[in-house]
Amino acid sequence: MAQVEIRDVRHAYSTKAGPLPVLDGLELSVPEGDFCAVVGPSGCGKSTLTRLVAGLMKPDEGEVWLHGELVKGPRKTVGMAFQNPVLLEWRTILDNVILPLEIVAPSMPRKDRVARAMELLDMVGLSGFENKRPSELSGGMRQRASLCRAIVHKPDVLIMDEPFGALDAFTREDLWQTMRALRQAEPFTALLITHDLRESVYLGDQVVVLSGRPARTQYVLDVTLPADRPLDILYTQEVGEMLHVLRDQIKIAQGRPVEGAA
Numbered sequence: 001m002a003q004v005e006i007r008d009v010r011h012a013y014s015t016k017a018g019p020l021p022v023l024d025g026l027e028l029s030v031p032e033g034d035f036c037a038v039v040g041p042s043g044c045g046k047s048t049l050t051r052l053v054a055g056l057m058k059p060d061e062g063e064v065w066l067h068g069e070l071v072k073g074p075r076k077t078v079g080m081a082f083q084n085p086v087l088l089e090w091r092t093i094l095d096n097v098i099l100p101l102e103i104v105a106p107s108m109p110r111k112d113r114v115a116r117a118m119e120l121l122d123m124v125g126l127s128g129f130e131n132k133r134p135s136e137l138s139g140g141m142r143q144r145a146s147l148c149r150a151i152v153h154k155p156d157v158l159i160m161d162e163p164f165g166a167l168d169a170f171t172r173e174d175l176w177q178t179m180r181a182l183r184q185a186e187p188f189t190a191l192l193i194t195h196d197l198r199e200s201v202y203l204g205d206q207v208v209v210l211s212g213r214p215a216r217t218q219y220v221l222d223v224t225l226p227a228d229r230p231l232d233i234l235y236t237q238e239v240g241e242m243l244h245v246l247r248d249q250i251k252i253a254q255g256r257p258v259e260g261a262a
């Protein structure tokens with residue numbers, strides 16, 4: 001059973017100019033514990049896809065299944081991380097990370113919540129910063145805390161919309177490694193929206209390329225790399241070839257010519 005299953009989803013937004021078709025026959029299947037990266041042209045409907053999986057929107061047609069259940073409304077059992085970490089300034093880092101447990105597991109004793117949050121903060125290198133306020137941390141550290149908050153309650157799926165997009169290149173690469181280390185320590189199912197093809201290959205078990213709007217599933221790349229991925233793997237010929245394929249697929253999605261194509 002796939003953990004996330006999207007079946008022939010179609011959706012249009014109502015706009016003043018009439019319906020705007022955004023998704024048209026989207027199919028996606030993410031097995032439990034897998035990491036699915038989604039790429040596609042700007043404005044093709046990637047964020048719309050995250051809202052559908054989180055149950056924040058219902059599709060006009062088609063079905064979204066999560067952990068064997070049809071998604072009919074907002075779900076507590078998803079974790080979300082965005083480009084802007086949106087941490088609450090009046091709470092410490094520890095209390096920000098604990099927040100989902102207060103909602104999902106209200107009867108859990110505080111000492112257990114603290115232990116769970118500290119375990120994650122330690123894994124991402126933030127132990128010692130738990131009593132700081134968000135504004136006292138760097139952007140990369142805030143995003144680390146936000147990732148801890150997104151998985152603290154062991155969600156059915158971690159949904160991320162460009163979580164590393166605002167970070168500088170070195171911090172971003174650090175966070176990629178943190179993400180892989182987190183997954184090795186504690187496997188979770190993830191759906192990542194990104195514009196960065198290297199990121200999609202480094203983090204993904206599969207990379208789904210969406211077509212231009214209205215988006216459908218245009219291409220799926222199986223990332224056949226070992227689970228243990230040093231950053232240097234991005235400079236191998238194997239990854240170079242994967243990136244080449246993805247770049248061509250994005251060009252096709254954008255309706256641009258592909259070099260060497262007949």
Ligand SMILES: Nc1ncnc2c1ncn2[C@@H]1O[C@H](COP(=O)(O)OP(=O)(O)OP(=O)(O)O)[C@@H](O)[C@H]1O
Pocket residue numbers: 013014015020022041042043044045046047048049213
């Ligand atoms: N609530 C809404 N009402 C009307 N149109 C919307 C709404 N939300 C998004 N859109 C439009 O739907 C299209 C898809 O939006 P979406 O944010 O899903 O795309 P995206 O692929 O995530 O974009 P980007 O790559 O630029 O982040 C865009 O043209 C957007 O303007």
